[in-house]
Amino acid sequence: MAHLAVRDVHTFYGPSHVLHGASLEVETGSIAALLGRNGMGKTTLLRSIMGLTPAASGEIELAGTRIDHLQPFDIFDLGVGYVPQGRHVFPYLTVQENLRLGLRNKRKRDPEIFEKLFGYFPILAERRKQKAGTMSGGEQQQLAIARALAGEVKIMLLDEPTEGIQPSIVDEILELLVRINQADGLTILLVEQNMELGLSVARDFFVMEKGVVVEAGAVAGMDKERVINEYLVV
Amino acid sequence: MSTTQLILLQILNTGVTMGILMLVAIGLGIIYGLMDVINLAHSEFLMLGAYGWVIARLVGLDGWTGLIIAPVLVGLVGYVIERGLVQYLYRRPLDSLLATWGVSLILVQAARIVFGPAPQAVPTPLEGAVDLFGMPYGRYRLFVLAVSIVIISLTLAVFRYPTFGLKTRAVFQDAEMAKCLGIRAPRIYSTGFVIGAALAGLAGALVAPMLTVAPDMGANFLVQSFLVVIVGGAGSLVGVVGGAGVIGGIQGLISYFSSSVLAQVITLTLAIIVVRVRPRGIFTRK
Ligand SMILES: Nc1ncnc2c1ncn2[C@@H]1O[C@H](COP(=O)(O)OP(=O)(O)O)[C@@H](O)[C@H]1O
Ligand SMILES: [Mg+2]
Numbered sequence: 004m005a006h007l008a009v010r011d012v013h014t015f016y017g018p019s020h021v022l023h024g025a026s027l028e029v030e031t032g033s034i035a036a037l038l039g040r041n042g043m044g045k046t047t048l049l050r051s052i053m054g055l056t057p058a059a060s061g062e063i064e065l066a067g068t069r070i071d072h073l074q075p076f077d078i079f080d081l082g083v084g085y086v087p088q089g090r091h092v093f094p095y096l097t098v099q100e101n102l103r104l105g106l107r108n109k110r111k112r113d114p115e116i117f118e119k120l121f122g123y124f125p126i127l128a129e130r131r132k133q134k135a136g137t138m139s140g141g142e143q144q145q146l147a148i149a150r151a152l153a154g155e156v157k158i159m160l161l162d163e164p165t166e167g168i169q170p171s172i173v174d175e176i177l178e179l180l181v182r183i184n185q186a187d188g189l190t191i192l193l194v195e196q197n198m199e200l201g202l203s204v205a206r207d208f209f210v211m212e213k214g215v216v217v218e219a220g221a222v223a224g225m226d227k228e229r230v231i232n233e234y235l236v237v
Numbered sequence: 238m239s240t241t242q243l244i245l246l247q248i249l250n251t252g253v254t255m256g257i258l259m260l261v262a263i264g265l266g267i268i269y270g271l272m273d274v275i276n277l278a279h280s281e282f283l284m285l286g287a288y289g290w291v292i293a294r295l296v297g298l299d300g301w302t303g304l305i306i307a308p309v310l311v312g313l314v315g316y317v318i319e320r321g322l323v324q325y326l327y328r329r330p331l332d333s334l335l336a337t338w339g340v341s342l343i344l345v346q347a348a349r350i351v352f353g354p355a356p357q358a359v360p361t362p363l364e365g366a367v368d369l370f371g372m373p374y375g376r377y378r379l380f381v382l383a384v385s386i387v388i389i390s391l392t393l394a395v396f397r398y399p400t401f402g403l404k405t406r407a408v409f410q411d412a413e414m415a416k417c418l419g420i421r422a423p424r425i426y427s428t429g430f431v432i433g434a435a436l437a438g439l440a441g442a443l444v445a446p447m448l449t450v451a452p453d454m455g456a457n458f459l460v461q462s463f464l465v466v467i468v469g470g471a472g473s474l475v476g477v478v479g480g481a482g483v484i485g486g487i488q489g490l491i492s493y494f495s496s497s498v499l500a501q502v503i504t505l506t507l508a509i510i511v512v513r514v515r516p517r518g519i520f521t522r523k
Contacts, residue, residue, distance in 0.1 A: 075416035091414040093407050104407050104418050110400050
């Protein structure tokens with residue numbers, strides 16, 4: 004069954020029409036890569052799913068329930084985790100405070116969840132009292148992912164989590180996502196500009212071009228050369 | 238009077254000025270910092286609060302009741318204005334400025350109609366003076382100082398309070414991200430607006446017995462509070478409280494040693510310098 008289904012979504016920023024009928028389906032428990040050159044609407048599509056820039060028309064369904072008229076906080080409550088492009092950690096809050104804000108019940112300090120997250124990202128345990136804004140890009144990225152995981156979400160939207168991060172940490176992050184996907188069945192929609200990276204972890208792929216999803220399918224049967232030449236060469 | 242007594246007197250008076258200014262400016266700072274709304278009607282919250290005494294007397298209640306009525310009534314008025322108007326103006330500073338200017342005119346006119354245009358005196362609920370190191374000092378002024386300190390500390394505590402404080406700081410720093418983590422930002426805005434309005438109402442009630450109450454009494458406080466927000470920065474409560482300390486201190490000290498006109502000139506100059514060199518305020522990070 005589709006965990007997330009987007010059908011014919013049109014989205015605007017003020018007068019400018021950015022998504023022109025985008026559609027995609029992410030299977031429950033799968034990892035899907037959303038590819039495409041800069042400016043094609045990948046970030047906007049995630050923003051529309053999260054309710055940050057609501058779709059003007061079309062349908063967005065989460066496990067069969069329409070979410071396209073909900074607010075971001077309601078969508079979070081339904082178990083959707085969001086790791087935005089540029090990470091967006093709260094810069095003047097500590098690592099620990101950032102993580103607490105990711106919890107479903109922010110009143111309850113949940114030692115079990117924290118232990119699990121610190122197990123995934125040992126660096127965050129070391130830095131727990133440090134202000135997030137003072138950490139390196141890679142550390143902030145790990146924090147942004149951990150914060151999303153703190154909400155015990157069922158599906159996670161990640162927007163270019165490897166952008167501007169040193170390769171060793173990129174590998175660690177991707178391996179971890181695969182591990183959580185396999186262990187907990189977390190569904191993942193991963194936006195990647197680096198196609199090789201995206202395809203190395205994904206089962207399915209989508210390619211966006213000018214606000215529309217133009218290619219979709221299983222990575223296994225993908226004609227990489229053609230897709231690269233048609234859509235991904237700058 | 239000895240020099241020590243004069244200095245003490247000056248410190249106490251400056252403290253009263255700072256306290257009132259902080260109570261008024263906190264709301265303005267929260268509203269601007271959280272929602273980019275420039276609320277020109279904020280001074281009318283103070284004015285309505287000052288009329289709390291008049292209302293208390295009109296309905297036959299004891300003088301002190303005004304002090305309770307003011308923040309409750311003004312908080313309610315604030316809630317109505319936030320739900321009815323301001324919530325549609327988030328992140329639109331210019332529109333909010335125009336719309337709240339309209340609200341301000343309406344509230345001033347309404348006060349004129351209901352209470353009459355003439356300034357009214359409110360009797361001091363605490364008569365007499367206490368002896369401070371051989372110097373008489375008005376009981377009521379001491380009371381105002383104490384209430385300001387308590388209420389400002391309480392407000393800071395509320396915004397530091399584990400969960401509400403953390404959520405508010407998150408919304409301050411990145412409202413979109415906060416929403417994506419399940420935080421009902423609109424509820425935080427509403428609460429912040431109502432708290433700010435209630436504090437201004439309380440400030441109005443506190444100053445009323447020391448001044449006269451009039452429909453247009455808010456204007457002067459509005460200018461001062463904007464200077465506080467400009468100088469301190471709207472990014473945090475600490476900025477607002479620090480800004481009120483700086484502005485209140487300068488005003489108090491200079492108007493004592495020289496004239497209040499010079500005090501105004503110096504505060505304005507300071508504000509202009511701050512805008513040039515630290516556009517986000519002295520106390521704001523970055
Ligand atoms: N806030 C905005 N206001 C107006 N246009 C925007 C805004 N954000 C993005 N766009 C435009 O929308 C298009 C898609 O952008 P985006 O979704 O960020 O693409 P991608 O993530 O694929 O790089 C681009 O043409 C971009 O210029
Ligand atoms: Mg993008």
